[in-house]
Amino acid sequence: EASGSIGEEVDYKIIGIEPGAGIMQATDTALKEYENLADWEVVESSSAAMASELQKAYEDEEPIIVTGWTPHWKFAKFDLKYLEDPKGVYGEAEVIQTLVRQGLKDEQPNAYTVLDQFFWTPDDMAQVMVEIQDGADPVEAASAWVEDNSDKVAEWTSGAEKVDGEKIKLAYVAWDSEIASTNVVAKVLESIGYEVELLQLDAGPMFAAIAEGDADGMVAAWLPGTHAAYMEEYGDKVEDLGPNLEGAKIGLVVPAYMDVDSIEDLK
Numbered sequence: 325e326a327s328g329s330i331g332e333e334v335d336y337k338i339i340g341i342e343p344g345a346g347i348m349q350a351t352d353t354a355l356k357e358y359e360n361l362a363d364w365e366v367v368e369s370s371s372a373a374m375a376s377e378l379q380k381a382y383e384d385e386e387p388i389i390v391t392g393w394t395p396h397w398k399f400a401k402f403d404l405k406y407l408e409d410p411k412g413v414y415g416e417a418e419v420i421q422t423l424v425r426q427g428l429k430d431e432q433p434n435a436y437t438v439l440d441q442f443f444w445t446p447d448d449m450a451q452v453m454v455e456i457q458d459g460a461d462p463v464e465a466a467s468a469w470v471e472d473n474s475d476k477v478a479e480w481t482s483g484a485e486k487v488d489g490e491k492i493k494l495a496y497v498a499w500d501s502e503i504a505s506t507n508v509v510a511k512v513l514e515s516i517g518y519e520v521e522l523l524q525l526d527a528g529p530m531f532a533a534i535a536e537g538d539a540d541g542m543v544a545a546w547l548p549g550t551h552a553a554y555m556e557e558y559g560d561k562v563e564d565l566g567p568n569l570e571g572a573k574i575g576l577v578v579p580a581y582m583d584v585d586s587i588e589d590l591k
């Protein structure tokens with residue numbers, strides 16, 4: 325039974341993730357744009373910590389508001405809803421794009437071909453994410469998906485020739501979505517002979533690593549809105565290979581049992 329306002333119930337807190345994430349920047353903007361959020365706080369946390377807080381609240385049918393995104397396994401496990409965002413702070417549909425360092429096409433044309441052709445659906449990504457959430461090692465979950473989806477993988481490797489142990493470094497942030505996609509791409513690059521190193525960074529350093537050539541590629545650019553600031557800073561120093569997934573979204577997410585439908589209702 326609701327004891328008071330939504331704000332009182334969640335102590336005026338939105339449970340966030342890592343500070344550098346674009347969704348955290350968008351939520352900082354939301355706290356300024358929505359007068360009713362003037363006294364609210366977004367709690368810096370991590371993707372994993374946010375997910376476990378969400379799971380705990382959900383199991384106890386407690387109120388909670390989190391920074392959420394699609395694709396994500398939480399929508400398969402819990403009955404959740406996005407809060408309406410009348411001021412459009414979180415943008416509309418997002419795509420996840422692939423960025424590579426300048427020069428990769430000449431130096432590693434076969435890796436470039438795979439990264440350029442990598443494209444899959446939110447359902448594909450969710451299959452790998454749920455396996456990992458259910459306890460599978462990300463490398464194992466990626467291997468299993470690659471084996472089960474050889475036709476799609478063949479489209480990605482079409483035109484790429486085998487190499488002999490050349491090294492490729494993929495940068496990523498430990499968001500569940502990018503743990504899945506980066507491990508799948510790594511498996512596919514390994515299948516044509518590359519030795520792949522995964523470099524886990526925060527969002528800003530991930531863009532910087534591609535721009536400065538410290539990593540060869542990443543499949544983790546959420547655009548046009550989420551990572552707009554990073555593209556503003558680094559866009560002219562990277563090569564943008566376009567979307568690898570369409571139908572993504574970010575926003576504030578609550579369990580469906582909460583009687584709130586819009587960010588404007590958070591009082």
Ligand SMILES: C[SH](C)CC(=O)O
Binds near residue numbers: 344546550
């Ligand atoms: C958390 S979303 C996967 C990306 C972002 O917010 O930077």
